[in-house]
Amino acid sequence: MQPYTYRAITRHNIHKVPQYDRLKPEQKETIQIVSAIFPFRTNPHVVEHLIDWDDIPNDPIFQLTFPQRGMLKEDEYDQIRQALDDDHLERQRKVFRRIRMGYNPHPAGQKTHNVPRLNGERIPGLQHKYAETVLYFPAQGQTCHAYCSYCFRWAQFIGDQDLRFAARSPEQLVAYLRAKPQVTDVLFTGGDPAVMKTKLMRRHIEPLLDPSLAHVQTIRIGTKALSYWPYRFVTDPDADDLLRLFEEIIASGRHLAIMAHFSHQREMEPPIVHKAIRRLRDIGVEIRMQAPLMRRINDDPDVWATMWREGVRLGMIPYYMFISRDTGPQNYFEVSLAQAWRIFRNAYSQVSGLGRTVRGPVMSAMPGKVMINGLATIRGKQVFVLQFLQGRDAKWVGRPFLARFDPAATWLTDLQAAFTEEFPHQQQIEYVGEELVEGSTA
Numbered sequence: 266m267q268p269y270t271y272r273a274i275t276r277h278n279i280h281k282v283p284q285y286d287r288l289k290p291e292q293k294e295t296i297q298i299v300s301a302i303f304p305f306r307t308n309p310h311v312v313e314h315l316i317d318w319d320d321i322p323n324d325p326i327f328q329l330t331f332p333q334r335g336m337l338k339e340d341e342y343d344q345i346r347q348a349l350d351d352d353h354l355e356r357q358r359k360v361f362r363r364i365r366m367g368y369n370p371h372p373a374g375q376k377t378h379n380v381p382r383l384n385g386e387r388i389p390g391l392q393h394k395y396a397e398t399v400l401y402f403p404a405q406g407q408t409c410h411a412y413c414s415y416c417f418r419w420a421q422f423i424g425d426q427d428l429r430f431a432a433r434s435p436e437q438l439v440a441y442l443r444a445k446p447q448v449t450d451v452l453f454t455g456g457d458p459a460v461m462k463t464k465l466m467r468r469h470i471e472p473l474l475d476p477s478l479a480h481v482q483t484i485r486i487g488t489k490a491l492s493y494w495p496y497r498f499v500t501d502p503d504a505d506d507l508l509r510l511f512e513e514i515i516a517s518g519r520h521l522a523i524m525a526h527f528s529h530q531r532e533m534e535p536p537i538v539h540k541a542i543r544r545l546r547d548i549g550v551e552i553r554m555q556a557p558l559m560r561r562i563n564d565d566p567d568v569w570a571t572m573w574r575e576g577v578r579l580g581m582i583p584y585y586m587f588i589s590r591d592t593g594p595q596n597y598f599e600v601s602l603a604q605a606w607r608i609f610r611n612a613y614s615q616v617s618g619l620g621r622t623v624r625g626p627v628m629s630a631m632p633g634k635v636m637i638n639g640l641a642t643i644r645g646k647q648v649f650v651l652q653f654l655q656g657r658d659a660k661w662v663g664r665p666f667l668a669r670f671d672p673a674a675t676w677l678t679d680l681q682a683a684f685t686e687e688f689p690h691q692q693q694i695e696y697v698g699e700e701l702v703e704g705s706t707a
């Protein structure tokens with residue numbers, strides 16, 4: 266367990282990594298070509314401890330973090346190869362931009378919807394969709410220790426989407442929370458907020474511990490650092506300071522939850538991860554695990570069952586299994602809703618009740634978080650039984666509703682209501698109208 270110093274590995278320096286020599290020439294070319302469109306970043310921990318280089322290209326962590334040929338269409342691939350040889354940089358950029366636009370870089374109002382207002386002004390770096398929880402995007406946390414090849418935030422990593430949506434400091438967050446006593450949770454998200462140095466993190470978090478914000482009972486931090494850079498909590502120069510900051514949050518009477526992104530059990534294997542989890546647990550941090558379900562990475566019930574079992578053993582709580590959303594190289598990673606449910610059910614049935622705290626498979630869709638409860642046959646018709654775990658309108662939450670079975674459907678928008686004209690939320694959306702588009706959820 267050598268105390269590493271973090272170092273980003275990208276398309277510009279990947280050739281210096283010894284393992285790179287194990288790739289075939291066409292695999293090396295794929296990295297250069299695909300990473301011209303989708304962002305690529307990895308680090309020594311991922312390369313040395315997570316990827317099994319004897320199992321390339323099928324290794325799940327290689328698929329998770331390295332660009333893959335199938336992420337682009339054949340003709341695009343050729344166009345990029347040509348463009349990379351073009352000395353005319355403006356022409357080259359145009360090709361890249363056009364191809365990116367074909368991959369829905371800004372899905373379903375990710376950054377523009379649900380931005381709340383204070384005194385009529387939109388507050389950058391905030392999203393408020395469900396009454397209890399405010400999402401906070403600190404500007405300096407909009408990158409990650411490594412990038413997942415399927416990430417729906419890919420556009421922001423390549424600077425396609427500017428960072429004005431993010432918050433440089435928490436003053437407006439604090440003012441907003443003062444005006445919203447119904448908010449109990451603040452979720453720090455990114456990118457990955459754990460890429461910030463502790464000093465910076467403290468500047469964003471400390472103001473929330475003010476006694477005037479006693480209604481904010483829970484601080485959540487969404488991060489993949491336990492997987493991609495566990496040293497953040499153990500051997501990084503400011504790791505101890507980070508734990509002190511976490512202790513202060515807990516000493517203020519609040520719950521601190523790390524929403525840990527784990528895609529595959531391999532990420533839980535290195536001893537440094539166990540150490541990091543132990544240190545967090547020792548000071549009273551709760552760790553919840555979540556990840557999207559992705560073909561070629563974790564579309565196997567045994568992987569999920571192992572993750573939940575191993576996670577529980579290490580002291581973590583299974584939370585969400587997500588269905589991938591419609592952005593980026595989704596065709597390459599896509600799993601149908603029917604398959605997702607089958608994988609979920611098979612995994613769920615393999616673990617004890619302590620692993621069945623997990624909820625899924627879940628779509629984080631425009632009207633809310635929709636869980637597939639299962640398949641049923643009603644009056645001779647096959648249907649999906651669905652349920653809102655979170656809704657723009659709290660009225661929808663917890664009530665089962667039905668959709669016609671469609672084996673090819675991959676998202677809520679592919680589904681048709683069964684036995685009724687529309688889904689409950691479709692009737693509602695017209696009624697919410699302008700508000701929905703403008704995103705004021707006050």
Ligand SMILES: *Cc1c(COP(=O)(O)O)cnc(C)c1O
Binds near residue numbers: 398400634
């Ligand atoms: C998932 C999500 C939350 C948190 O929902 P929980 O069910 O409390 O985990 C909050 N806001 C948005 C926009 C979300 O997508």
Ligand code: SF4
Binds near residue numbers: 417418455456457
């Ligand atoms: S860690 Fe999260 S935000 Fe970062 S690339 Fe992966 S999915 Fe995206």
